[in-house]
Amino acid sequence: MNTDNFASLAAIPNSNVLKFVHHTIDNLCGGVPVSHNDYSQCPLDKFWIATQNVKDLATKIALQKLSKEQTVLLLHQLSKETAEEIYDAAESRRAEIKKSLVSESIKDLLHLRDFDWNVKLAVASDKVLDLNESLVTFHLATSTTRLEKDVRNISIEMSASQVDKLLEKLKEAQQTLVHFQTR
Structure with a gap:
């Protein structure tokens, strides 16, 4: 995974990054989609890329493909504390994320x-x-x-x-x- 892919997260104002991550994980787990209106100070293209990046990151964390240290390295554009909090947010909802991934993968099956x-x-x-x-x-x-x-x-x-x-x-x-x- 290219660490430059996560530069879009730096476009979200630092005070809103964790809120953005929690909203994105909620959406990944079947909740309401994240609204750009709530993060209008972020350019729209970077907003959508950041949303997809958080979903990908949360999925990899939930499937135990990324450790906390790897996550901190990937999110080097953010502070270490913020990167660790993002990891903890995904880790704490691991079961929900897995359940959502399974539901999504079988929805088109007979x-x-x-x-x-x-x-x-x-x-x-x-x-x-x-x-x-x-x-x-x-x-x-x-x-x-x-x-x-x-x-x-x-x-x-x-x-x-x-x-x-x-x-x-x-x-x-x-x-x-x-x-x-x-x-």
Whole structure:
């Protein structure tokens, strides 16, 4: 990360830098966007660059990619105390920032809206006279938005062994999510 990228933060009046950082982190966590009207003494182009820089910096701090010392070095245009306070602001909201990042990354993924399932016993097929295999059919209603018209229906048929493998993978995914949330 280029340390010159953070020169835009020096354009925010020193007395308002921490307020600006807190507002930007609030926005990153789903709050109201930062308004240039509140920081009108800063040129608009530098304001938008500073906003993006604070979001990037807070994200890297929350994901533990930057230490306090690295943050102070990156923010060399500001006083050491201000740089440390910016680090502390992001560090103290680490869980919120992570949660927001996860929510943002999955918002365009398919969401399960409804499901149904049934089990049938296949006793024979055109190739095997005595099959006796249980089959599970899942009917999934998915969408990428909350709109009812966007719902896609998907049907999947699986054997008992395939269902067992699916359940194992889902348990692994659940453990990974639990591990990620506790980090």
